[in-house]
Amino acid sequence: MPLLALNGIRKRFGTHVVLDDVSLSVEAGEVVAVIGRSGSGKTTLLRCINGLETIDAGSIVFADKPLPPGGAALRELRREIGIVFQSYNLFPHHSVERNITLGPTVTNKLPLSEAKAIALDVLRQVDLEDKLAAYPAQLSGGQQQRVAIARALAMRPRLMLFDEITSALDPELVGEVVKVLERLATSGMTMILVTHEMGFARRTADTLVFMHQGKVWEKGPPRDLFAAPKTRELESFIQAILEPND
């Protein structure tokens, strides 16, 4: 039984169909990298899985439960689905520690001492245990993104969603975030990543999904897809990514 199953989901913004009959299943421990051009529906797909967007048709089943459209039932399920955004979205008025303990204390009702222990633990996982007392504005982009990962991990999710989390970073800061992602993947975390880091996708992902015009255009092991794309669209996309100046 997959941990996550998307069955024929469809999402429209006005008359524009962003996701068109998307089906995908993700097993526990699987790492799925989603690639595709801008506007292909990658980010919307992640937002639908987390319930930040409601779907117009189809179903999303997580851990055998259909994703509720909203309210307390959705919040209950969201505890197990962490999401990290492209622009970090840390809370600037809270210290790193409070950014991380907020979910465990307010949502999970854990005592502060326990939440602080979790904060330290997840910060160690992203090599930032010395930044507990810092505020987001005092950190580099890479550090902020790692704190955002730690904040999501503090909820002990079963599935992690990453939405182009290295896209807003300076090139020299990408490596530190990718390292954390690779470590997470090795630890057995189920992950879906929208990414442009082809090297990472090739090395780490179990499954590569190429989206085009709101559909899952191609899907399979990354090495196979990179070596022998079945469609012209994927071939030209890979070419454009690998040789951007051609």
Next chain:
Amino acid sequence: MSRDFEWAEFLFLLGAMRWTIVLSLVAFVGGGIGGIVIALARTSTHKVLRGIAAAYIGVMQGTPVLMQLFLAYYGLAVLMGVRLDPWPAVTLAFTLYAAAYLGEIWRGAIEAIPRQQWEAAAALPLSPAAQLRHVILPQAFRIAIPPTVGFLVQLIKGTSVASIIGFVELTRAGQLMVNVTFQPMIVYPVVAMLYFILCWPLSLLAGQLERKIDAALGIKRHP
């Protein structure tokens, strides 16, 4: 028989200034409570609530505070047979007036918080009330400091219209002193100076508070 503007007359102005302060504080606190309700109603997903709050703000901002004061003082007497003394009438009028303006200022501050902050809080997943309490309102507070203090300064100066219905605050006390001393060029500058002493430190305080918050959060300010 006139008298000079001396120490006793100055003390009379100071005594009246106390009522300017009390009226401003009561209107600010009462209006602040109402303002929070209005700001939350204006930013809620509930259409009817949003509409009611918008209509209230529209009426209060679209009519002069003097008319609101007259309505509270004379209107209630005519419509409901309730004759308010000047003090409750000015308190009511200024509280309702402040609630509309503060509500609108704070609505703007809440809406200035990027949508991504709401989403990050929702993803944690905080309840809507917890999102407001822990994420949105603390950030909106910082944004709201300058316009809120700006409005408080306006409110303090605006309380001078309460003199119209005979409420003796600083401006009314000044008029009374001019009537007995015939020295407007002494009395009114003193009255103005007293308003200035009330208002100027508030602006300084607001700037200091902003800088303090920014420093605590490690936010660099533009020079």
